[in-house]
Every structure is written in C-alpha cells, then in structure tokens.
Amino acid sequence: MKVCKFGGTSVASAEQIKKVANIIKSDATRRFVVVSAPGKRTSEDIKVTDLLIELANAVIQKQPFDEKIAKVVSRYEDNAIGLGLDHEICEIIELDLKARCEAALKQNDDAIMDSLKASGEDNNAKMIAAYFNSIGMLTRYVSPKEGLVVNDAPERTMAIAEAYEELSSLKDSQEIILFPGFFGYTKSGQLRTFDRGGSDITGAILSAAVGADLYENFTDVDCVFSANPKVVNNPAEIVEITYREMRELSYAGFSVFHDEALMPVVKQGIPVNIKNTNNPQAPGTRIVSKRVESKRPVTGISADSGFSILYVSKYLMNREIGFGRKLLQILEEENISYEHTPSGLDDISVIIRSFQLDDAKEERILQRVENELQADDVNFRHGFSMIVVVGEGMKYKTGLAASATAAISRTGANIEMINQGSSEVSLSFGVLEKYENVILKELYSEFFSAITV
Ligand SMILES: Nc1ncnc2c1ncn2[C@@H]1O[C@H](COP(=O)(O)OP(=O)(O)O)[C@@H](O)[C@H]1O
Ligand SMILES: N[C@@H](CC(=O)OP(=O)(O)O)C(=O)O
Structure with a gap:
C-alpha cells in the first residue's frame, strides 16, 4: 500500500493532473493521494498559495479583494476546462473563497491567513477527486477535519498522537482517498497550516497513520541531486540516502523534501521515494534508514x-x-x-x-x-x-x-x-x-x- 504526494508543479495544470491520474491508475497499490495547491506552470507563473496570501493580506487590511478572488478562481477554471469538468465545480470554489473572506470578519489575522492559504489544497483536492471519478476511478475526497488533529497555537503546527489513530481507519477504505495537503484542525476545530512546503508533511503523517509500505513523493525532478541543480551544473544523482542525511540536507536548502516530513516516517521505518511526475519510469531517490555504503564520503x-x-x-x-x-x-x-x-x-x-x-x-x-x-x-x-x-x-x-x-x-x-x-x-x-x-x-x-x- 502506497501513499503518493503530488507537489504544486505536479498539479499545476490539466495536463499535469492527467499525468497524476495515469500514475495512480498504473499501480493498484497507490491508494492514497495527497495534493498541493496548483503550483507554477512556467518559471514566471505565480503559485496559487502565493495568490491566496495576497488575497488574505487584502482581506486583513480591509482592501478590495474581488479581483484577487477572480484570479484564484481563474486558475481552477483553466484546469476544469482542460479536464472536461462541469463549470459547477468552479462555482463551488468561488463560493467557498467568498465564504472564507466573509468569515474573516469574526477571525483574527492568523486564522484568516490560515483559512485562505489552506483553501488552495482543499479546493484542488475536491477538483481532482471530481476528475478521478469522472474518468471511472472510484475516489473519495477526505477533509483533514476527519482526523488530521494538530496542536494549538502559538506552538508551530504539528500533528498530535490522536491524528495517527484517527486517520488509521482510512486504510480499510475501498476507494482511492484524495486528501488535501498542508493543513489540519486543532481539537477545538481551528484550522492551522503547516510551514510553506508542508504538503510533504501531510503525506508523511498519512503514510504513518495507515502503515504504508512506501511514501512516494512526486515532484518535477528525477531525483534528489547531491547539490541544488539551480546552482551546480549537472550535479550527481542520489540513488539512496539515509533519513539522517536527508534531514541534514533538507534543513538547509534541499527544498525538494520538507525536513519536518521525515519524523512521522522515520518512527515507523517507512521508506520514501522521491519521483518525477513528468518521468515516472525513473527510479528516483529512496530515503531509507540504512543504505548500501558508497565510495564517496560526502552524499x-x-x-x-x-x-x-x-x-x-x-x-x-x-x-x-x-x-x-x-x-x-x-x-x-x-x-x-x-x-x-x-x-x-x-x-x-x-x-x-x-x-x-x-x-x-x-x-x-x-x-x-x-x-x-x-x-x-x-x-x-x-x-x-x-x-x-x-x-x-x-x-x-x-x-x-x-x-x-x-x-x-x-x-x-x-x-x-x-x-x-x-x-x-x-x-x-x-x-x-x-x-x-x-x-x-x-x-x-x-x-x-x-x-x-
Ligand atoms: N538537491 C536538490 N535536488 C533536487 N531538487 C532540488 C534540490 N535542491 C533544490 N531543489 C529544487 O526543488 C524543486 C522541487 O521542490 P518543490 O518546488 O517544493 O516541488 P513541488 O512543487 O513538487 O513540491 C526542484 O525543482 C529543484 O529546483
Ligand atoms: N502549497 C503550499 C504547500 C506545499 O507543499 O506546496 P508545494 O508542494 O508546491 O511545495 C506551499 O506553497 O507552501
């Protein structure tokens, strides 16, 4: 049984979402899907999460925000058209964003920001679940309200022990589970987001909760490289890396995998496989507790x-x-x-x-x-x-x-x-x-x- 997390670039457009569907269809053990909000389609594009932060800031500063809502909705509209979905899903998303902005009147600034940021993954998960069902893949959207329990503010957001117990029942479900990344709810029902890049954390929590055999983390590169490929030309590919090594590297700059996403999987020894949505045949990088010794001292x-x-x-x-x-x-x-x-x-x-x-x-x-x-x-x-x-x-x-x-x-x-x-x-x-x-x-x-x- 595998949990698959798809990052922003993997769900940025209809074309990318179709690749996601093919990846899930190609392996019956891929039963749990965690998605981010739509990311960049080109290097000049803006991530939906960044559009939502702009929207939240406008709401907090009591500035006009209708245009900002329209910008977000249009990203989903492009995807809905490309996926052949009914326009109704975009209307639902627009109403959801308006409701979150209206609720802001009764919320503090942190709660407004969290609610709008989280809508990126939440609405995307609903849309992708609708698409999977439309092509005959039996899928159920599951809200983090159904068990991803996090601690209270002002501590940094982390899942608490109950989350693992509550989410574990999902392992018995017959449908594909479509789960939004990046946020959970406190015991009293307050929505809280993880740090930026935190959908990786959701995938790891779900993997540990359902006792997955593998956590596949799909992104836009074939593997983890031994140095940032944006700085070093053609860096060596890492085939296998230990949890400890990955933790040290992702702490300072290896943005490909969130450092906090290791904790839940390390505890249970669940291996992580970083893979490319655009080239799923490539073996990717495996993050494991113990690896074969390499000749190089530096990984x-x-x-x-x-x-x-x-x-x-x-x-x-x-x-x-x-x-x-x-x-x-x-x-x-x-x-x-x-x-x-x-x-x-x-x-x-x-x-x-x-x-x-x-x-x-x-x-x-x-x-x-x-x-x-x-x-x-x-x-x-x-x-x-x-x-x-x-x-x-x-x-x-x-x-x-x-x-x-x-x-x-x-x-x-x-x-x-x-x-x-x-x-x-x-x-x-x-x-x-x-x-x-x-x-x-x-x-x-x-x-x-x-x-x-
Ligand atoms: N050492 C590294 N190996 C691979 N990718 C890296 C590394 N350091 C930084 N990156 C960057 O991480 C990016 C993938 O992470 P991210 O943008 O968070 O993807 P996603 O949208 O899939 O979550 C890559 O496109 C790459 O530019
Ligand atoms: N969408 C959130 C969470 C996330 O994990 O995104 P991505 O998978 O695109 O890094 C962010 O931008 O921070």
Whole structure:
C-alpha cells in the first residue's frame, strides 16, 4: 500500500493532473493521494498559495479583494476546462473563497491567513477527486477535519498522537482517498497550516497513520541531486540516502523534501521515494534508514541564506555555572529558536534564523544580555548563509574537514563559524551570504569531481 504526494508543479495544470491520474491508475497499490495547491506552470507563473496570501493580506487590511478572488478562481477554471469538468465545480470554489473572506470578519489575522492559504489544497483536492471519478476511478475526497488533529497555537503546527489513530481507519477504505495537503484542525476545530512546503508533511503523517509500505513523493525532478541543480551544473544523482542525511540536507536548502516530513516516517521505518511526475519510469531517490555504503564520503552539500549570529563574550565564561542556560532563556522568552551554538572558553555564538528577529527584539536581547549576564561584548551580525556538507561516510574519512576548509579558502571567503554535529554526519560552515553559491560550487568540485577515496 502506497501513499503518493503530488507537489504544486505536479498539479499545476490539466495536463499535469492527467499525468497524476495515469500514475495512480498504473499501480493498484497507490491508494492514497495527497495534493498541493496548483503550483507554477512556467518559471514566471505565480503559485496559487502565493495568490491566496495576497488575497488574505487584502482581506486583513480591509482592501478590495474581488479581483484577487477572480484570479484564484481563474486558475481552477483553466484546469476544469482542460479536464472536461462541469463549470459547477468552479462555482463551488468561488463560493467557498467568498465564504472564507466573509468569515474573516469574526477571525483574527492568523486564522484568516490560515483559512485562505489552506483553501488552495482543499479546493484542488475536491477538483481532482471530481476528475478521478469522472474518468471511472472510484475516489473519495477526505477533509483533514476527519482526523488530521494538530496542536494549538502559538506552538508551530504539528500533528498530535490522536491524528495517527484517527486517520488509521482510512486504510480499510475501498476507494482511492484524495486528501488535501498542508493543513489540519486543532481539537477545538481551528484550522492551522503547516510551514510553506508542508504538503510533504501531510503525506508523511498519512503514510504513518495507515502503515504504508512506501511514501512516494512526486515532484518535477528525477531525483534528489547531491547539490541544488539551480546552482551546480549537472550535479550527481542520489540513488539512496539515509533519513539522517536527508534531514541534514533538507534543513538547509534541499527544498525538494520538507525536513519536518521525515519524523512521522522515520518512527515507523517507512521508506520514501522521491519521483518525477513528468518521468515516472525513473527510479528516483529512496530515503531509507540504512543504505548500501558508497565510495564517496560526502552524499550531498546544501546551502541556505537568512541566518544571524548573536555573539557574546565574557572573561571566564567557562567557569560560570548556568551562563548558557540563562542566555538561551532570554531567547526563549523572546520566542526565538536557535540552530547552533559554537563556543570558545570565553565566548559563544548563537546562530538564529533571521526572520525571527526585528529591531525591537534585538535591542531587548542586547540590553538583557548586557545587564543580566554582565557580558563584556554582545552584538548581532546579519546576512549569513549556512553551508552543510553531509554524508554517513564522513566519520571514516580523515582530513575531510581540512579539504572542505581549503576549498572554501580558495573562494576568498572567511569562515565565520564551523560546527560538526556529534553524529559526525554533517559539517556546517557559516559564511557571508555573498559567497554562498561560489562556495557551493567549489565544495562540489572538491568532493564530487575528483575521486576522493
Ligand atoms: N538537491 C536538490 N535536488 C533536487 N531538487 C532540488 C534540490 N535542491 C533544490 N531543489 C529544487 O526543488 C524543486 C522541487 O521542490 P518543490 O518546488 O517544493 O516541488 P513541488 O512543487 O513538487 O513540491 C526542484 O525543482 C529543484 O529546483
Ligand atoms: N502549497 C503550499 C504547500 C506545499 O507543499 O506546496 P508545494 O508542494 O508546491 O511545495 C506551499 O506553497 O507552501
């Protein structure tokens, strides 16, 4: 039994949706289908989720929004015509969007945003279910209301244990189950979306709930590549990768699979297969708990921008009991999570995703660290990228860190931070954002172009 998730590009047009139907028809074990909202049809196109965010912002700011609704509906109309569906489905979608906008009068801004964002996947799932049925594929649309239970705000949205119990009964259904990705409901019935790209998470939750043998994640590339194909020319294909490696890579830049989507499947050891809707015959990449050892120590290199560093120094910091805890508590009280904390005897850096900061927060943190921890020096620096070199084989290869730093130094960039995870499966470097692409290319040629074993 397989759960198949189709990303935005796989359901962007009628032509793509027909490919999805053929993929499902070609294998009777493909019983569960999770879909995203229609994505980009061309590189210049706008994702429906982005159109919906614009619509939600207009509603929140009490600006006119009729045209924005019409833009969204027209994307579904194009698909309905191409799929030979009755226009009625578009009228239902238009009424649904209007109802969500009207309900906004009684909702807070977060609820308005979540409701409109989620409509992208919800309406697409209804339309695709209607299409499947119209061509004789017995299909049932299932709303996340029927069991995808998530936690309450303000925690980041995550499925709770009950979700797995409630959704498990779907495994007995005779029809194909068509499930919208990206959102769930709290116990009290509040709709909440996952982070962007979160339909991958829905697919993983459903896979774990029904005990799938395989979670197939269909996208627009043949496989996961060892580096972002938009930066590195013709990167090596990854045939098999472990959960741990994929987790490290998707954390920083491998946008092809959401890092939070691994947790539900890892727990049950369900393998994930990344595949291409446009070339379903290609074997794709398998994400598994244990893989055949490869000759290369490095499996992939990822890079992501948008990091800030909080630097704190204080003489004899190492002797002061509880210094680190107090520092991290200040961040906790500002609702900020951290990524790494590389440290020396008398100083510590905290690496933070910059989107969590604003001027007022920074000022408060600086004041508190100065006053409450009596730091000698404290400052924020911004505009950093994180480059992560990942491979299960790295711990057996001496001199790997030296090769990586030598490659980075050839680009003229200064390394602002180095961190080796305790599992030795990854090595991270903090560098100025402007060097990100050039370093990625240099590291790629260091570890993939030459024979390194
Ligand atoms: N290492 C990588 N391997 C494969 N694709 C990658 C990698 N890094 C980034 N990508 C990008 O991820 C894209 C697929 O992810 P996404 O846009 O979320 O697809 P979907 O709409 O199917 O969810 C690819 O088109 C590719 O540009
Ligand atoms: N549509 C949502 C969720 C998602 O997973 O989309 P995609 O499969 O296109 O990455 C987004 O754009 O974030």
